[in-house]
Amino acid sequence: MKIEEKFKGVFFIEGRLATRNLVKDFKVHGERLASIEGVQYRYWDPYRSKLAAAVIKGMKEMPIKAGSRVLYLGAAAGVTPSFISDIVGERGVVYCVEFAPRSMRDLLYVCEKRGNMLPLLADARKTEQYGEEVGKVDIIYEDVAQPDQEDIMIKNAQKFLRRGGYAILAIKSQSVDVTKQPKEIYEKLLGRLEKHFEILECYELSPFDKDHLFVLMKYTQ
Numbered sequence: 001m002k003i004e005e006k007f008k009g010v011f012f013i014e015g016r017l018a019t020r021n022l023v024k025d026f027k028v029h030g031e032r033l034a035s036i037e038g039v040q041y042r043y044w045d046p047y048r049s050k051l052a053a054a055v056i057k058g059m060k061e062m063p064i065k066a067g068s069r070v071l072y073l074g075a076a077a078g079v080t081p082s083f084i085s086d087i088v089g090e091r092g093v094v095y096c097v098e099f100a101p102r103s104m105r106d107l108l109y110v111c112e113k114r115g116n117m118l119p120l121l122a123d124a125r126k127t128e129q130y131g132e133e134v135g136k137v138d139i140i141y142e143d144v145a146q147p148d149q150e151d152i153m154i155k156n157a158q159k160f161l162r163r164g165g166y167a168i169l170a171i172k173s174q175s176v177d178v179t180k181q182p183k184e185i186y187e188k189l190l191g192r193l194e195k196h197f198e199i200l201e202c203y204e205l206s207p208f209d210k211d212h213l214f215v216l217m218k219y220t221q
């Protein structure tokens with residue numbers, strides 16, 4: 001089988017995206033596994049994960065690496081966090097903030113199996129609820145689909161992100177204002193974010209996700 005390592009820990013196997021499975025034989029959402037030359041991989045579906053969609057759309061830099069400390073806001077049942085957990089490996093950590101108790105139940109199960117994922121039942125607007133568990137991190141990943149999504153990112157970056165750290169934000173225009181064109185909303189939010197971050201890369205995620213802009217940024221203040 002033809003395997004290309006697109007980024008460290010992120011592979012294309014015969015053209016399909018995959019990561020190395022950190023926990024052998026454990027699946028998070030019924031994804032397919034493949035064992036090749038003694039290594040088990042998990043296929044990473046761009047329709048289930050915006051980070052996978054961004055890689056397929058041409059992401060040039062992958063700030064998440066082996067050993068990275070990642071704060072993940074809006075972890076839901078842990079699908080994308082689990083792929084990040086594969087990439088950061090045993091030396092890294094993924095702090096998973098989620099405020100919906102129903103999603104948290106599924107997330108807890110995934111975190112029990114994956115020692116580098118830590119569940120935090122908390123509102124991402126209230127950083128004091130998880131400030132003691134989370135120290136400085138290298139990356140903040142946010143996918144909360146809320147009207148104040150950029151404020152949530154700025155607040156968390158000011159508290160947790162190391163200077164020069166990376167922020168990844170999936171902007172959902174429909175959560176901000178359904179009556180406006182997505183482009184108009186993206187411009188407004190990017191204008192606010194530019195005061196705190198250098199915008200490095202932006203990708204619209206269609207056809208994988210409708211009305212979403214995936215933004216990679218570097219923290220400047």
Ligand SMILES: C[S@@+](CC[C@H](N)C(=O)[O-])C[C@H]1O[C@@H](n2cnc3c(N)ncnc32)[C@H](O)[C@@H]1O
Pocket residue numbers: 048049050073074075076077078079080081097098099100103122123124125143144145146
């Ligand atoms: C689109 S889903 C995230 C999907 C997940 N990122 C993935 O790719 O597997 C958004 C999640 O954010 C959570 N959420 C929304 N607002 C939040 C907040 N203020 N604090 C914590 N979690 C929040 C929702 O409960 C939901 O589970």
